[in-house]
Amino acid sequence: MKKLVVFSGAGVSAESGIQTFRDSDGLWEQHNIEDVATPEAFAKNPALVLDFYNQRRSRIGEVQPNEGHKSLALLDSAFETTVITQNIDDLHERAGSKNILHLHGEITKARCSKNSNDIQSIGYKNIEIGQLSKSGHQLRPHIVWFGEAVPAYEDALPIISNCDILIVVGTSLNVYPAAGLIHYATKAEQKIIVDPNMNSNEIPDGFELKKGSAASVLPNLVQQLLKAN
Ligand code: OAD
Numbered sequence: 001m002k003k004l005v006v007f008s009g010a011g012v013s014a015e016s017g018i019q020t021f022r023d024s025d026g027l028w029e030q031h032n033i034e035d036v037a038t039p040e041a042f043a044k045n046p047a048l049v050l051d052f053y054n055q056r057r058s059r060i061g062e063v064q065p066n067e068g069h070k071s072l073a074l075l076d077s078a079f080e081t082t083v084i085t086q087n088i089d090d091l092h093e094r095a096g097s098k099n100i101l102h103l104h105g106e107i108t109k110a111r112c113s114k115n116s117n118d119i120q121s122i123g124y125k126n127i128e129i130g131q132l133s134k135s136g137h138q139l140r141p142h143i144v145w146f147g148e149a150v151p152a153y154e155d156a157l158p159i160i161s162n163c164d165i166l167i168v169v170g171t172s173l174n175v176y177p178a179a180g181l182i183h184y185a186t187k188a189e190q191k192i193i194v195d196p197n198m199n200s201n202e203i204p205d206g207f208e209l210k211k212g213s214a215a216s217v218l219p220n221l222v223q224q225l226l227k228a229n
Contacts, residue, residue: 004079005163009086011170015066015215053141054126060089064152068214069095071222109142168193
């Protein structure tokens with residue numbers, strides 16, 4: 001079985017009704033990263049940070065996977081597929097993809113603010129001030145904040161290095177180290193970028209651009225890959 005990697009970002013969930021970060025209506029246009037997405041922000045104003053992620057979590061609980069997520073899940077039947085996602089939502093899971101690595105954490109989990117291995121599932125419920133982990137400290141979102149290590153990077157590296165086909169979808173490729181991973185796909189015979197706003201002169205060497213939204217491009221692209229396999 002050929003090995004296929006999907007490397008996804010916020011754009012794959014845009015048509016489900018989740019805001020991206022860096023588009024003109026994106027989250028980082030409305031919030032300062034330094035106020036809500038760093039360990040320093042959590043130390044200074046935990047209520048503000050919890051509220052920011054509580055809003056994200058509750059929104060994610062309301063929306064559904066779109067045709068992009070759903071078509072990507074069909075790849076599991078024909079390829080050894082891994083979805084390496086920068087997204088904290090669970091829409092790839094809910095669409096049916098089986099092997100998913102979350103580089104930036106998962107919104108449906110909380111973890112101890114002192115012991116990063118003390119993780120629990122919370123679904124779409126809020127995390128409140130005073131809500132403690134099993135080890136007795138304040139809970140925080142199980143999210144990788146700016147300035148923190150990306151533990152899943154080490155797991156992602158060999159998977160992307162050995163893939164035969166790479167589909168990059170819905171990411172501005174701005175955030176490192178995640179974005180650097182795509183350059184390790186040196187064995188891939190086919191490398192495709194799906195994005196409605198990128199132009200061919202902006203994409204990395206060796207990639208083919210399929211310009212369009214995830215939900216409009218991925219169903220056809222996936223059918224083509226399944227037929228050609
Ligand atoms: P960005 O918001 O930086 O980029 C979103 C990309 O999706 C852009 O290239 C858009 O053109 C594209 N896009 C928009 N609508 C789309 C659609 N319908 N279909 C396909 N693509 C579409 O989001 P990311 O690259 O995911 O990290 O951002 C990376 C990281 O920055 C996030 O994981 C998050 C953020 O800060 C942390 O919070 C640690």
